[in-house]
Amino acid sequence: MSTPATAPFLYPSANEAALELQYVGERLQNVQAPAAVLDLAVIRRNCRLMLEAVDALGVDFRAHVKTHKTTQLTKLQVGDAPRPVKLVASTVSEIEHLLPWLLECKVQGREVTVLYGLPLTPSAIPRLSAVARLLGDDCLGLFVDHPGQIKFIEESHASWPGKVPIWPQIDVGYHREGVGAHSKQLADVAYALVASEHTRLAGLYTHMGHSYSVSSPEEALDFMSQELVGLEEGAIEFLKIAGAHETKSSNAQKVVLSIGATPTATSVQNLLEGNEGAAKYRTMIEKINKSFAVEVHAGVYPVMDMQQLATRARPTQSANNPTKSLLSYSDLGLRMLVEVASIYPGRGEKPEALVAAGSIVFGRDPCKSYPGWGVVSPWPQQHGQHYDPEGSKTGWIVGRIAQEHGILTWEGSTEHVRQLELGEKLLVWPNHACIASANFGWYLVVDTDTSEPERVIDIWVRWRGW
Known part of the structure; x- marks a missing residue:
């Protein structure tokens, strides 16, 4: 019985060591856009909350890996030994890429x-x-x-x-x-x-x-x-x-x-x-x-997205601990790094700008809470005004998209418009994390729990193929 070729052979990925040399230690402001950025601090917290909940309820948990397609995040989803490794995957490729780690887990008795x-x-x-x-x-x-x-x-x-x-x-x-x-x-x-x-x-x-x-x-x-x-x-x-x-x-x-x-x-x-x-x-x-x-x-819970925020499946904050966020913008762990390619302050009734990122970056999945394809975060400020479908509804959103082009539109009052500059980098929360990640070969990983939240600390290569 011949053994068929596996995904690492059929769909080779970028060299992880070379990517680390290229990106690790760089600040996001200096990285070529577009890029997919993961916040390790948020992901750790979201994964921990899920495991704590199922443990308290006495039920099992099975992590879906299709959103991120990485071994690193899979490990965070299932937790440390002796926890069982229970997974669901959408492609044979995902399973084949996990094989070396899964065999290690079996040797450990998991x-x-x-x-x-x-x-x-x-x-x-x-x-x-x-x-x-x-x-x-x-x-x-x-x-x-x-x-x-x-x-x-x-x-x-x-x-x-x-x-x-x-x-x-x-x-x-x-x-x-x-x-x-x-x-x-x-x-x-x-x-x-x-x-x-x-x-x-x-x-x-x-x-x-x-x-x-x-x-x-x-x-x-x-x-x-x-x-x-x-x-x-x-x-x-x-x-x-x-x-x-x-x-x-x-x-x-x-x-x-x-x-x-x-x-x-x-x-x-x-x-x-x-x-x-x-x-x-x-x-x-x-x-x-x-x-x-x-x-x-x-599957998507480690990173969340605008669609999940719109469900309000959890309250914004914990009733037991009001300082603990459950489902708010601070719990969205994936952002898309984009760059302003042009500005159109007088194009119509509201200001517009162009970013070099369209449907192949954001996807075409809508979000029920607002009329756009992504919300521009306050970054590089940690806090500040941004479009909130349940709040001011004022700020920049990705209002229209073509394949490689995204049109930012300013929504709400134009009294205090956030002025954009040519070449400025922005971080955008996408509607659907699974689709927004699909065309990227790797993630830039940052950790907002550190003293340098804008510095790339790791590269996670996504699995490719079917």
């Missing part, structure tokens, strides 16, 4: 499980099965939402190291991947599992992407409860058919229920704040956790 985040397709099987053989039995889980996907596994069973853990995907209303709890298609998947000799049920998974529509912690918690109850309903229906087959297995264990999109996943942190209704939600989680193993998954 539990390692990785889910491939799309329903299985035949062309992915050679590389996925090679990963499974390297990681060992039970380490790589596959999503299914059609009986034909189990057939793919059966037909390629000689490639896999043992019984393949499968994760049926339940649709709780988002209508992306997954099927409904009472659908014939889910029943057909269950019958296919019963007939299969080379798969086993590990868990059920859902993604409530429409939770991005929420606008308060209360709404986010309500969506979280709907998500969990909907997934439990799907699990019960599935196990009516497949349950007897599964419990005959000598290694039968609790079936995992994995819920999450960042708004619903981070909403569980509200349950530690003593919010009204917290006891009700905690009781619900505890009850379901007795029959199943509840697990929360999320």
Whole structure:
């Protein structure tokens, strides 16, 4: 059996050592724009809050790595040993790039499980099965939402190291991947599992992407409860058919229920704040956790973005500690470094400027809270006026975009316009961090907890490919 080429060979990345020589120690003002900038201080804090929350609630956490595509941030997401390493990835490339570190974790005795985040397709099987053989039995889980996907596994069973853990995907209303709890298609998947000799049920998974529509912690918690109850309903229906087959297995264990999109996943942190209704939600989680193993998954939460800010899935500050920020501009860990290429003070009713960064830097995902593609931060000032959709609504935003061009527009009163200069560097908060990062080969890492918050301290190279 030949071993297929892996992502590091198929999609080579920039040389990390050369990048460190180029950038580490430089100030952001001296770096060529555009560039993607991560704030390590913010990322550490966001990752810590998530792990503290799931620990307090007695549930597991599975980190999605698709937003950042780096080993360094993955390590922060899962925490230190002896914590288990539970991940979900959107591409085979992400898993292959993590392999050296995952094998180190296994040597250390840490539990390692990785889910491939799309329903299985035949062309992915050679590389996925090679990963499974390297990681060992039970380490790589596959999503299914059609009986034909189990057939793919059966037909390629000689490639896999043992019984393949499968994760049926339940649709709780988002209508992306997954099927409904009472659908014939889910029943057909269950019958296919019963007939299969080379798969086993590990868990059920859902993604409530429409939770991005929420606008308060209360709404986010309500969506979280709907998500969990909907997934439990799907699990019960599935196990009516497949349950007897599964419990005959000598290694039968609790079936995992994995819920999450960042708004619903981070909403569980509200349950530690003593919010009204917290006891009700905690009781619900505890009850379901007795029959199943509840697990929360999320991806963009370490860096956040304007879309997450618009959900208000957490309050701005902690009720227990008013100095502790939970979801505010200070919790956004990704900013795009851009440079002013031209200025148009008299073009129309409001001032405009041009930056050499368009849709290939910011993406085209809108944000429900304001009419733009990014918000210009006060930087290089640590604090100061900026456009706030829930406040003054006054400041520079990325108001229009073309491919390489971004048009900054001044919104609000023109009485005290922040004057821009040609060649000036700006840091912009993007709408959607996952998309805004996609065209960059690496991140410039700064740490605002240090005495030199504008100096590059590290380079994190992004994984490429599929």
